Amino acid sequence: MGPTMTLVAQRLALGILLLFLVSILIFVGTLILPGDVAQSILGQSATPEALANLRAELGLNEPAVTRYFDWLGGVLTGDLGTALTNGRDIAEAMGTRLSRTLFLAFWAAVVAVPLAIFLGLLAVRYRDRWPDKLISAITLSTISIPEFLIGYVLMYFVGVKLGWAPTVANIHDGMSLGQKLHTIALPVAVLTLVVLAHMMRMTRAAILNVMQSAYIETAELKGLPMFQIIWKHAFPNSIAPVVNVVMLNLAYLVVGVVVVEVVFTYPGMGQYLVDHVSKRDLPVVQACGLVFAAVYIGLNMIADIVSILANPRLRHPK
Amino acid sequence: MRDQLNYYAARVSAGLMSRREFMGRAAALGMTAALANTMLSSAVRAAGPQKGGTIRVGIQGGGSGDSLDPAVAANATMTMILRMWGEPLVELAAGGGLDGKVAESWRSSPDARIWTFKVRQGMTFSNGKPVTAEDVLATIERHSGEDTKSGALGLLRDIKSMSVDGDEFTLELGSANADLPYLMADYHLIIQPNGGKDDPTACIGTGPYVLKSADMGVRLVFERNDNHWNGDGNASTIELIVINDDTARVAALQSGQVDMVDRIPPRTAGLVDRAPNITVRKTSGPGHYVFIAHTNTEPFSNPDAMMALKYGMNRQEMVDKILFGYGSVGNDTPINAAYPLYTELPQREYDPDKAAFHWKKSGLDQPVLLRTSDNSFPGAPDAAALFQQSCNAAGVPVEIKREPNDGYWSEVWNKQPFCTSYWGGRPTQDQMYSTAYLSTADWNDTRFNNAEFDKLLIAARAELDEGKRKQMYADMGMILHNTGGLICPMFNDFLDATSDRIAGWDESPGFGLMNYYAPIQMWVAG
Numbered sequence: 001m002g003p004t005m006t007l008v009a010q011r012l013a014l015g016i017l018l019l020f021l022v023s024i025l026i027f028v029g030t031l032i033l034p035g036d037v038a039q040s041i042l043g044q045s046a047t048p049e050a051l052a053n054l055r056a057e058l059g060l061n062e063p064a065v066t067r068y069f070d071w072l073g074g075v076l077t078g079d080l081g082t083a084l085t086n087g088r089d090i091a092e093a094m095g096t097r098l099s100r101t102l103f104l105a106f107w108a109a110v111v112a113v114p115l116a117i118f119l120g121l122l123a124v125r126y127r128d129r130w131p132d133k134l135i136s137a138i139t140l141s142t143i144s145i146p147e148f149l150i151g152y153v154l155m156y157f158v159g160v161k162l163g164w165a166p167t168v169a170n171i172h173d174g175m176s177l178g179q180k181l182h183t184i185a186l187p188v189a190v191l192t193l194v195v196l197a198h199m200m201r202m203t204r205a206a207i208l209n210v211m212q213s214a215y216i217e218t219a220e221l222k223g224l225p226m227f228q229i230i231w232k233h234a235f236p237n238s239i240a241p242v243v244n245v246v247m248l249n250l251a252y253l254v255v256g257v258v259v260v261e262v263v264f265t266y267p268g269m270g271q272y273l274v275d276h277v278s279k280r281d282l283p284v285v286q287a288c289g290l291v292f293a294a295v296y297i298g299l300n301m302i303a304d305i306v307s308i309l310a311n312p313r314l315r316h317p318k
Numbered sequence: 319m320r321d322q323l324n325y326y327a328a329r330v331s332a333g334l335m336s337r338r339e340f341m342g343r344a345a346a347l348g349m350t351a352a353l354a355n356t357m358l359s360s361a362v363r364a365a366g367p368q369k370g371g372t373i374r375v376g377i378q379g380g381g382s383g384d385s386l387d388p389a390v391a392a393n394a395t396m397t398m399i400l401r402m403w404g405e406p407l408v409e410l411a412a413g414g415g416l417d418g419k420v421a422e423s424w425r426s427s428p429d430a431r432i433w434t435f436k437v438r439q440g441m442t443f444s445n446g447k448p449v450t451a452e453d454v455l456a457t458i459e460r461h462s463g464e465d466t467k468s469g470a471l472g473l474l475r476d477i478k479s480m481s482v483d484g485d486e487f488t489l490e491l492g493s494a495n496a497d498l499p500y501l502m503a504d505y506h507l508i509i510q511p512n513g514g515k516d517d518p519t520a521c522i523g524t525g526p527y528v529l530k531s532a533d534m535g536v537r538l539v540f541e542r543n544d545n546h547w548n549g550d551g552n553a554s555t556i557e558l559i560v561i562n563d564d565t566a567r568v569a570a571l572q573s574g575q576v577d578m579v580d581r582i583p584p585r586t587a588g589l590v591d592r593a594p595n596i597t598v599r600k601t602s603g604p605g606h607y608v609f610i611a612h613t614n615t616e617p618f619s620n621p622d623a624m625m626a627l628k629y630g631m632n633r634q635e636m637v638d639k640i641l642f643g644y645g646s647v648g649n650d651t652p653i654n655a656a657y658p659l660y661t662e663l664p665q666r667e668y669d670p671d672k673a674a675f676h677w678k679k680s681g682l683d684q685p686v687l688l689r690t691s692d693n694s695f696p697g698a699p700d701a702a703a704l705f706q707q708s709c710n711a712a713g714v715p716v717e718i719k720r721e722p723n724d725g726y727w728s729e730v731w732n733k734q735p736f737c738t739s740y741w742g743g744r745p746t747q748d749q750m751y752s753t754a755y756l757s758t759a760d761w762n763d764t765r766f767n768n769a770e771f772d773k774l775l776i777a778a779r780a781e782l783d784e785g786k787r788k789q790m791y792a793d794m795g796m797i798l799h800n801t802g803g804l805i806c807p808m809f810n811d812f813l814d815a816t817s818d819r820i821a822g823w824d825e826s827p828g829f830g831l832m833n834y835y836a837p838i839q840m841w842v843a844g
Contacts (some may be wrong), residue, residue, distance in 0.1 A: 083383060084383075085381075085383030085384070085385070086383050086384065086385040086534070087385075093382070097382075152565055152569075155565070155566065155569045156569065159569060159573045160569055160572045160573045163573060163574075166573065166575050167566060167569040167570050167572075167573045167575060168376070168559060168561055168566060168569075168570045168575050168576070170536065170537055170559055172531075172533065172536075172537055262562070262563055263563055263565075263566055264566065265536075265559070265560065265561045265562070265563065265566055267382075267533065267535075267536040267537075271382070271535070272382050275381035275382045275383055275535055276381075276382065276383055278381070278724075279381065279383045281383055284383075
């Protein structure tokens, strides 16, 4: 296992380095946003004295490099600072929001991943026949429509016309799990539709690739049923690419939900970020950016490691 | 027939029949829609407010960065939160004038410089402590102090001294102000124990509701305060749900997740009103959309260029195409019939010939640059394009620069010489003019500087004779109409919507949703 551990360690180190680079990008990005922070906080009624006071208070008069390292130092010790707009501790406020986003992502994944893989297997089983074409057509059209539009369409037909699910996914602590799941039914459906095609097509392609191999032909000649060949013999060998794309989509479920959260007024990270971007609350924006980046890099790293472990050829590089 | 309709109306108010069905039956009996509507609302009122139940409000504006401190309230959600748990000294009354809230009565010295407010007897805060004149003083002090961040500071700058005598609170102003009580109705000026100096975000006040839970920018729950001094408030629970997306807000109302929503986009108001069990509520108010030019900057310092632009504006077209008819035409002053002491001025119409004449006379040939953005008012880029077309038809060249929403209020508005913007209006003419047209005002976004106008404005404050004051405001309006940098094409209506589940809507001055009091004053029907 020696070389494997080294590889994993290498991946981890690379991930951390990447996160560090991203933190620089985020910091620079927030610097070049139009408008002055102090002015944005105080609004149109700001007097010059109040502006000067606030700038000094926020340390805006210090050079950017100093501010960056102050910030980075805080982040490394777990202190994300306080929100400029209402003075609340960011780590605390973000904790609740992040847990809600993860809750939504988790249930979307619980629905989407098995469904995508099952549909992928089904598509392979009936390759080039009508079930395959139907599955591809539907999933490709849902991925091609912008998610806010799918959201509005579902909201109108399922929420308003049929009245099956709430159009506002406003979950709060007083709800039971069942109530929460009912409340988030529509956003989960939208997210599922958005990520389905990618995973489904990848599963299909990866398995079809394996299906060309000689050992599958042997299995077929042995007289095994088609679905068993796919599930037991082809699927394990195509896990690496499938895991890769699943991870990518999981990451999307966490960091890409901004639009869906805003459309369904789901009180998660996405909406938190949007609220604070519009108010120029830079510490919050930076913290959100960093968390999103960490989730993205983390999940991709897991995908890398899993595909290395799943593939002996990658485990022992020449 | 009348009996039959009365019976139906009673059924509607008891929640046994929908408003739509009632209107249909009334029409079948040969009654006009307007009459049927009047009859219905009187029946609902006659049935009287029902106590109990939950009213859920879908409201926009809130964000997770909001604070509960009244001093920094700056959006619809925060204002409505304040209405729930707190009360100012006075509030705008339904038929014009003012109602006393924390103040039982008020009076001024003959020169309108010293004002005395008597605190209501036996009133208590929601924490049980009695309300004293000292609390009022501390509140006003907190909002007018040197280092305050209060949004009401601009209104309170002129205070010279404050004092308390028993249950009376006295304000001495630096100069006369006949409108001072109106300023005390400002939504920031919620009376708090010790002025909120101990904890401004405690939400302890004299309002009809008390805060139960708050997730800022998401959801706030209030419960009825049974000890309220005049028993205001009908529902036992009020839930404010922040829904900033227009489509989602309307969908939430349609699917019955909320009972009322604010700010229906004019574009879809007609469609929303057609939905069963939903009524769009139109409130005409002082809010207006503006094209503002700095009168101290070329080419707008040239009176003929300014006049050419004013004649180049097709106001009726703006009301029809930008407001979809939910509004009224402006007349290049910020004042309309929503203000007390209003005088109608001759209406300026779109006149390409006059526009061309003034443009030629100005001797300019460079196009005029107009800046606009989506958030300067709903439909602003479209309005700018319409303005460009109507000006071009008169030979007045206008160029449009689209600015990003981000930073529009800090980088473009009140900085660039010509841009689109909006004003929410103020309760009195004096306040509106003092906020944006007095030459020394912070928010003088047209850089308007007219000595006669300033003189009239100051003189009107000390004038307690209403007839004379009205004439002074008419003269000021005329000066601004002719020489100002303000092009005001339209006054926008507040558009809200309520479902049939709740009743008790009434006309109200001030903001939309019955000046944000709708959740308190309406009730769950049937």
